[in-house]
Amino acid sequence: MEAEGRTSQLPLFPFKEGCLLAALSSGRCSGDPPGGPGGPGSAGRKAEPRGHRALAGSAGSSQSPPSQLSAAALFGPAFAVLNRAFADAMAEQRVLKALQEELICPVCLGVYRNPVSLSCGHSFCEECIQGLLRSQRCPQGLVSCPLCSAQEALPTKLQPNIQLRSVVQKFLDTSEKNAALEEKLKREVECEGKGESSDLHDEIMCDFCLEEPQPAVKTCMNCETSLCQAHLGKHSTKAFLTSHVLVEPCDAHVLAERRCAQHGKLLECYCVTDSVCVCMLCCATSSHRSHEIISVEEAFGQARSDFPKAVQTLKKHEAAVNKSLENLLSQQEKIKALERLHRNHVEKSFNMICEQLDRSKTEILGAISDIKEQELSQIEPWIKEHKEMKDAASRSVQELKALRDQKDPVLFLKGLSAIQARKRKQVPNKDGTELAELLTVTDESMKNVIQEHFQPYDHLILDAKSSMESSFAHEHLTFKSCQVCGLHVDDKVLRIVLFPLLIEMPFWVYSTSCFSSGQHFWEVITRDSLCWKVGVTDNSFQCYLEMSSQRRLRVFLDKRLIKVRLLNTAIRMVRVQLDCKRKTVSFFDVSVKDYSGSSRSYVPIAAVIIPASSPVYAIFSISHGFLSLT
Structure with missing residues (x-):
């Protein structure tokens, strides 16, 4: 039968489950619909909103098994949407079966x-129930229902169930619609599985189709509407529309991109001078009037011809950037490897030194204990002898005290003579026994240990000054003349002569010498100035040490602050070291007893890596007092 053929495949509705349940409850065969023949179910079917087209198409894909769909989701992002739609369809399938x-x-x-x-x-099909009623031969002109056998008079005209007809019609229409959508979805799945592009979710539909919107084949830029093949034919037949610009189907965002943001007109021209697309009003009224203007089509043709060259240029640039990046990454890894190597070396060296110092400490303390025991063994007999002498002297003193009260002259003289006749040893002088010798031995042992263990590092620890001066050459610089109001410059002194007025430091005074290679240092006496700057430059950068009137010491590389420190006392002398090979500048606080250089110590302030690529000059600036070169 025709009806059986049409229902052999379960159709899927693009409705939500709540809508289907409402339709199910309103279209049951157990009685007339609540709204009667004129109820809402009899209304004509409205056009489906465009925003739901993709969802409806997705819901119609019930023929694809879930296992195949989830496996295909690995091939592209569209399968995530298909998978969700398929899950919704499976959830609605039970409701559809009941319906x-x-x-x-x-x-x-x-x-x-x-x-x-x-x-x-x-309820029955009109043709089916009419055939049954005609075949019945009941007495008194009555007919009975085939289901409940209820008898009634033969009706002259059967009452149509309008609401049930509406539900059936929607069911059948949806079946046909879903068949087409399922076929389209199947093609989409195949395209995604093969890695091909598809426009299922980005398809532009015709703006003039009402009942069944068709895919657009062109978009009119003037009308800002998308047209299917049928409406495009009608659009093209009208004479006043033939001048409109037709492009490939596009959405509102693309339409906005093709219009001038200032005038709202189509971008039909191209300004060669500014390399920008413009409209006709821009060419006539704006700043593009005097520029070279060509059509967009001509510019497009030129751009297409130059496109391979541009691609090649960008590929070369990309290759150069990649090579430079690989070089930098390689340097980064080398620096990290060197850092790990030096860190391990230092840790190992100091651990070894600590172990050796612990052993030496134990040995020296043991030697000190041995010397103590030896010295104490020599002192103990002396202590015993002195105690015996002390006891004898104490007894004689007690006898003399008792003899003081003797009245008999003979007994007094005999007792005193006996006490005086006793032999008394002379008390030996044992002050400072061997203590000096003990300290001498300890000091000598510690000196030997230090010289033995720290000898590899003595050039860094014990003789920093000689190491510093042996590698860097002292440059006796002089100032270049500088024409600044209130500033006096001679060979060795930079002086402010408008004292006590303070002036700003926007100027720099250069040295007469410059440096391209090697290691150099120079020293500047800063004790006579409150605010000063000393550093280096090659005219492409400036690296300097600055002292402010608030005793704030700062290090700059151009305008970037490298280091800042607040000092309690002013710096009296600064040493600047330049290493051209390593491209580093170091600043030191020089502490001196006198300026003859006989006794100096150097405290590091900062070391900065500079981008020097040409001869480097020493630079100086001042706003108060004077600076002097040594």
Whole structure:
């Protein structure tokens, strides 16, 4: 039967489950619809909103098994949408089956065709129930319902079930619609699986189609509408529309991009001078009037011809950047490797030194203990002898005290003579026994240990001055003349002569010498100035040490602050070291007892890597007092 053929495949509705349940409850065959023949179910079908087209198409893909869909989702982002749509379709399938069962005629077992209702409330296909009623031969002109056998008078005209007809019609229309959408979705799945592009979700639909919007084939820039093939033919036949610009189908965003932001006109021209697309009003009224203007089509042709060259240029640039980046990454890894190497070396060296110092400490402390025991063993007999002498002297003193009260002259003289006749040893002088010798031995041992363990580092620890001066050559610089109001410059002194007025430091005084290679240093006496700057430059950068009146010491590389420190006392002398090979500048605080250089110490302030690529000059600036070169 025709009805059975049309229902052999379960169609999928683009409706939500709540809508289907409402349709199911309103279209049951157990009685007339609540709204009667004129209820809302009899209204004509409205055009589906364009925003739901993709969802409807996705919901119609019920033929694709879930396992195949989830596996295909690995091939492209469109499968995520398809997978969600398929899940929704599977969730609605049970509701659709229930609805299909309610739409089956009990006579022909197919979907209702022009359903009508009897007075008992049961519904049948109009053709089916008419055939049954004609075949019945009941007495008194009565007919009975095939389902409940309820009898009623033979109706002259069967009452149509309008709401049930509406539900059946939607069911059948959706079946046809879903068949087309499923075929399209199947093609989309195949394209995604093969890695081909597809425009299922970005498809531009015709703006003039009402019931069934068709895919657009062109977009009119003047009308700002998209047209299918049928409406494009109507658009092209009108004479006053033939001058409109037609492009490939595009959305509102692309349409906005093709219009002038200032005038809202089409971008039909190209300004060669400014390399920008402009409209006709821009060419006539704006700043592009005197520029070279060509059409967009001509500019497009030129750009297409120059495109391979541009691509080649960018590829070369990309290759150069990649090579430079690889070089930098390689240098980065080398620096990290060297840092790890030196760190391990230093840690290992100091661990070894600590172990050796611990052993030496134990040995020296053991030697000190041995010397102590030796010295104490020599002192103990002396202590015992002195105690015996002390006891004898104490007894004699007690006897003399008792003899003081003797009144008998003979006894007094005999007792005193006996006490005086006793032999008394002379008290030896044992002050400062061997203590000096003990300290001498300890000091000598510690000196030997230090010289043994720290000898590899003595040039860094014990003799920093000689190491510093041996590698860097002292440059006795002189100042270049500088024409600045209130500033006096001679060979060795830079002086402010408008004292006590303070002037700013926008100027720099250069040295007469410049440096391109080697290691150099110079020293500047700064004790006579509150605010000063000393550093280096090659006219492409400036690296300098600055002292402010608030005793704030700062290091700059151009305008970038490298280091800042607040000092309690002013710096009296600064040393600047330049290493042209390593491209570094170092600043030191020089502490001196006198300026003859007989005794100096150097405290590092900062070391800066500079981008020097040409001869480097020493630079100086001042706003108060004077600076002097040594």
